Amino acid sequence: MSEQPLRILYFAWLRERVGRAEETIAFAPEVASVAGLLAHLRARGEGHARAFAATAQVRAAVNQVFASPETALHPGDEVAFFPPVTGG
Amino acid sequence: MSEQPLRILYFAWLRERVGRAEETIAFAPEVASVAGLLAHLRARGEGHARAFAATAQVRAAVNQVFASPETALHPGDEVAFFPPVTGG
Amino acid sequence: MAEPRIVVAPAAFDVAGEIARLTEGRQDVGGIGCFIGTVRAESQGRAIVAMTLEHYPGMTEAALAGIAAEASARWPLLGCTLIHRVGRLLPGEAIVLVLATSAHRQAALDATGFLIDWLKTGAPFWKKEHFADGDAIWVEARETDAAQAARWR
Amino acid sequence: MAEPRIVVAPAAFDVAGEIARLTEGRQDVGGIGCFIGTVRAESQGRAIVAMTLEHYPGMTEAALAGIAAEASARWPLLGCTLIHRVGRLLPGEAIVLVLATSAHRQAALDATGFLIDWLKTGAPFWKKEHFADGDAIWVEARETDAAQAARWR
Numbered sequence: 001m002s003e004q005p006l007r008i009l010y011f012a013w014l015r016e017r018v019g020r021a022e023e024t025i026a027f028a029p030e031v032a033s034v035a036g037l038l039a040h041l042r043a044r045g046e047g048h049a050r051a052f053a054a055t056a057q058v059r060a061a062v063n064q065v066f067a068s069p070e071t072a073l074h075p076g077d078e079v080a081f082f083p084p085v086t087g088g
Numbered sequence: 089m090s091e092q093p094l095r096i097l098y099f100a101w102l103r104e105r106v107g108r109a110e111e112t113i114a115f116a117p118e119v120a121s122v123a124g125l126l127a128h129l130r131a132r133g134e135g136h137a138r139a140f141a142a143t144a145q146v147r148a149a150v151n152q153v154f155a156s157p158e159t160a161l162h163p164g165d166e167v168a169f170f171p172p173v174t175g176g
Numbered sequence: 177m178a179e180p181r182i183v184v185a186p187a188a189f190d191v192a193g194e195i196a197r198l199t200e201g202r203q204d205v206g207g208i209g210c211f212i213g214t215v216r217a218e219s220q221g222r223a224i225v226a227m228t229l230e231h232y233p234g235m236t237e238a239a240l241a242g243i244a245a246e247a248s249a250r251w252p253l254l255g256c257t258l259i260h261r262v263g264r265l266l267p268g269e270a271i272v273l274v275l276a277t278s279a280h281r282q283a284a285l286d287a288t289g290f291l292i293d294w295l296k297t298g299a300p301f302w303k304k305e306h307f308a309d310g311d312a313i314w315v316e317a318r319e320t321d322a323a324q325a326a327r328w329r
Numbered sequence: 330m331a332e333p334r335i336v337v338a339p340a341a342f343d344v345a346g347e348i349a350r351l352t353e354g355r356q357d358v359g360g361i362g363c364f365i366g367t368v369r370a371e372s373q374g375r376a377i378v379a380m381t382l383e384h385y386p387g388m389t390e391a392a393l394a395g396i397a398a399e400a401s402a403r404w405p406l407l408g409c410t411l412i413h414r415v416g417r418l419l420p421g422e423a424i425v426l427v428l429a430t431s432a433h434r435q436a437a438l439d440a441t442g443f444l445i446d447w448l449k450t451g452a453p454f455w456k457k458e459h460f461a462d463g464d465a466i467w468v469e470a471r472e473t474d475a476a477q478a479a480r481w482r
């Protein structure tokens with residue numbers, strides 16, 4: 001059985017450091033929460049490591065709703081990482 | 089010696105009850121304060137009496153500055169009587 | 177602050193043009209607070225067909241300039257515009273415009289609130305409401321309006 | 330309240346046209362609260378030549394609609410418009426518009442203040458400032474903005 005992957009979006013300086021706006025990650029038990037996914041992504045490469053170095057400056061949304069590190073993830077979810085918002 | 093008269097202005101329902109927007113009154117010791125002028129005007133005729141019946145609803149300005157009953161008047165002053173403001 | 181712009185006249189005002197006056201060609205404005213008052217077709221449960229605004233020419237303009245100066249003393253404003261119409265106005269028509277500009281939003285918004293509260297309570301205007309049945313009455317000063325303005329004292 | 334009007338787009342907005350949308354043909358509006366945010370040429374003491382606003386398409390519009398609904402629940406609004414520009418903006422340009430209409434002024438003004446505080450602090454926008462020397466930095470979230478928005482919680 002092939003599960004739908006997670007769709008990952010990056011914004012602002014996270015996008016710039018990762019080097020892309022979007023990617024997909026296969027769903028797996030170790031990425032079944034926002035914190036788990038973040039740890040997984042941080043180990044994915046140099047840009048990712050730089051993007052996720054200052055965890056305190058990283059915010060997330062799951063399926064376009066603000067999320068916390070504990071928020072559970074499910075196959076097919078859209079997960080976005082971004083800095084604290086600075087709009088207006 | 090002829091002193092300059094007081095110029096009296098009426099607004100809103102005071103104007104309607106008095107029956108005119110403006111008149112002049114000879115200056116005299118008994119009209120040397122707003123309260124004195126008001127008492128003098130009230131005795132001037134039927135319309136004036138009706139206009140000044142509800143003293144609590146009458147406000148005044150002297151030379152275009154909000155005034156109190158005690159405010160002193162001088163020859164040539166412009167004195168306006170009107171209800172509490174309801175602008176906007 | 178630049179000289180406040182004060183207009184008391186029967187003519188309708190142009191909101192976009194008034195905003196442009198305060199902002200065009202400058203890059204120091206961060207926020208524009210704005211309030212527009214309009215004539216409602218209803219007053220205390222009765223339908224009105226028109227409203228007449230009377231003012232005290234000379235004193236009214238001076239009072240508006242005075243309150244604009246007070247707002248500038250309280251908040252770091254870059255500009256301020258107060259326009260109040262007089263004469264006969266119909267439901268749906270705009271009657272009063274307040275604009276306040278500042279480098280930051282809070283000053284612009286607070287000054288706008290202060291100015292409209294005062295315009296509604298302290299400015300020398302008197303309002304007559306004309307009802308559908310031909311009746312017309314001078315509006316009495318409202319306690320709630322006075323309480324509103326007292327917040328700023 | 331009518332459906333709030335939410336726009337997140339690069340295009341400049343037409344303030345007078347937006348006000349007309351909320352007021353034309355109706356006689357129940359007594360007050361229009363309005364705030365326009367503009368790009369300043371200076372940020373924390375440095376001259377900026379441009380600003381880039383990034384957003385999260387889909388989430389941003391949903392978040393704006395959500396806060397408009399919250400404002401309508403808190404105040405008796407007759408209408409509400411939130412327009413936020415994105416992309417590259419120059420000093421002097423308008424960037425955000427808030428409009429709130431109500432039968433009475435206080436609701437319109439309070440809702441306007443609430444909405445702009447939230448737009449400045451809670452909406453999914455990220456701001457990059459471009460300096461005259463070619464340097465460009467992402468703006469960090471400001472404590473004072475968060476404190477401002479916390480007043481409403």
